[in-house]
Amino acid sequence: VSRFEGIPMAPPDPILGVSEAFKADTSDVKLNLGVGAYRTEELQPYVLNVVKKAENLMLERGDNKEYLPIEGLAAFNKATAELLLGAGNPAIKQQRVATVQGLSGTGSLRLGAALIERYFAGAKVLISAPTWGNHKNIFNDARVPWSEYRYYDPKTVGLDFEGMIEDIKSAPEGSFVVLHGCAHNPTGIDPTPEQWEKIADVIQEKNHIPFFDVAYQGFASGSLDEDAASVRLFVARGMEVLVAQSYSKNLGLYAERIGAINVISSSPESAARVKSQLKRLARPMYSNPPVHGARIVADVVGNPVLFNEWKAEMEMMAGRIKNVRQQLYNSITSKDNSGKDWSFILKQIGMFSFTGLNKDQSDNMTNKWHVYMTKDGRISLAGLSLAKCEYLADAIIDSYH
Numbered sequence: 001v002s003r004f005e006g007i008p009m010a011p012p013d014p015i016l017g018v019s020e021a022f023k024a025d026t027s028d029v030k031l032n033l034g035v036g037a038y039r040t041e042e043l044q045p046y047v048l049n050v051v052k053k054a055e056n057l058m059l060e061r062g063d064n065k066e067y068l069p070i071e072g073l074a075a076f077n078k079a080t081a082e083l084l085l086g087a088g089n090p091a092i093k094q095q096r097v098a099t100v101q102g103l104s105g106t107g108s109l110r111l112g113a114a115l116i117e118r119y120f121a122g123a124k125v126l127i128s129a130p131t132w133g134n135h136k137n138i139f140n141d142a143r144v145p146w147s148e149y150r151y152y153d154p155k156t157v158g159l160d161f162e163g164m165i166e167d168i169k170s171a172p173e174g175s176f177v178v179l180h181g182c183a184h185n186p187t188g189i190d191p192t193p194e195q196w197e198k199i200a201d202v203i204q205e206k207n208h209i210p211f212f213d214v215a216y217q218g219f220a221s222g223s224l225d226e227d228a229a230s231v232r233l234f235v236a237r238g239m240e241v242l243v244a245q246s247y248s249k250n251l252g253l254y255a256e257r258i259g260a261i262n263v264i265s266s267s268p269e270s271a272a273r274v275k276s277q278l279k280r281l282a283r284p285m286y287s288n289p290p291v292h293g294a295r296i297v298a299d300v301v302g303n304p305v306l307f308n309e310w311k312a313e314m315e316m317m318a319g320r321i322k323n324v325r326q327q328l329y330n331s332i333t334s335k336d337n338s339g340k341d342w343s344f345i346l347k348q349i350g351m352f353s354f355t356g357l358n359k360d361q362s363d364n365m366t367n368k369w370h371v372y373m374t375k376d377g378r379i380s381l382a383g384l385s386l387a388k389c390e391y392l393a394d395a396i397i398d399s400y401h
């Protein structure tokens, strides 16, 4: 008898498990609108041109495979903090930013969670309702207690701003508030600039610490600066902030696992101490991070020609998703005569559309129409082509009524 027999079979991941089910489907009309990964109009994965150019540069240079320091590639850490905050940001000049390269967004969030667990005993983390499917797993496994703040209002298919503020205000003083920097996942609903100001007010009032998850910078609006505006607003106020970054989507480096955890503190001394403890946490977890993705980001950002080409490719990707969003709206409204208001599809930003389809309706999308999506009603528009909008519109209308 195996000694592992007591280990139960784990359920498939709510997001990544959808791709497994999609692959098993033999239908030729199947659509994978599950995982948030960009696809071209031909529904193929996309390796950015600048990534190929950066990799050729590496080969020509003959870069070695020596260990990186625990905190990662210095050139990457410099580039990623400057991308996030703007190269001239006073926090960077005053050396108040502790940046450690992480295993993409997930690994950076986990490192931040481990710091909270070790140095903020009893502190609570507040996450939005709903939020990205892996946030709860990350804080659960880091043994950090969390609770939810109201975010999505199904009645208005919009932001429950009053509820959000109330829940953040009523949380214990000094809680960590997880905020999506832009392109909220799964709702696609972002606070307005005015609402961000009020969110910053209540967080300051309560001495909470904001923990931004920035997984789509430049990918949501097409502009790196626009998509970082919320983070920069909080830092400009002199607030101490944690920010997890990912280059999975905006540079298409999904499988390279490249991201960073940034801790902006009020003094260079505390930034240095925080960085030393982040290294202390990383060493027994994975020792030091992978070099390939870090070099690509550092080379692309460090080379003005490549940097400009990257910005153009981001605008292209964001543009394709905006076109698909508009086309889906047109297809649905030209077919559906129920009078339902579908304008939420156009108001949402980023990779996803939160359709409002419930679990049974989402099951119908999959079982009858071979459309794969997450059970919370989210569809990834990045996996949709203009050519498939008619078909998807039929599936959504059929599943709704």
Ligand SMILES: Cc1[nH+]cc(COP(=O)(O)O)c(/C=N/[C@@H](CC(=O)O)C(=O)O)c1O
Pocket: 015, 016, 034, 035, 036, 037, 103, 104, 105, 106, 107, 132, 133, 134, 180, 185, 213, 215, 245, 246, 247, 248, 254, 259
């Ligand atoms: C908000 C958010 N934060 C972090 C991540 C982590 O990505 P990483 O590749 O670890 O940098 C993702 C990925 N989201 C998509 C893929 C996934 O679930 O892992 C998704 O929502 O489909 C997010 O959507």
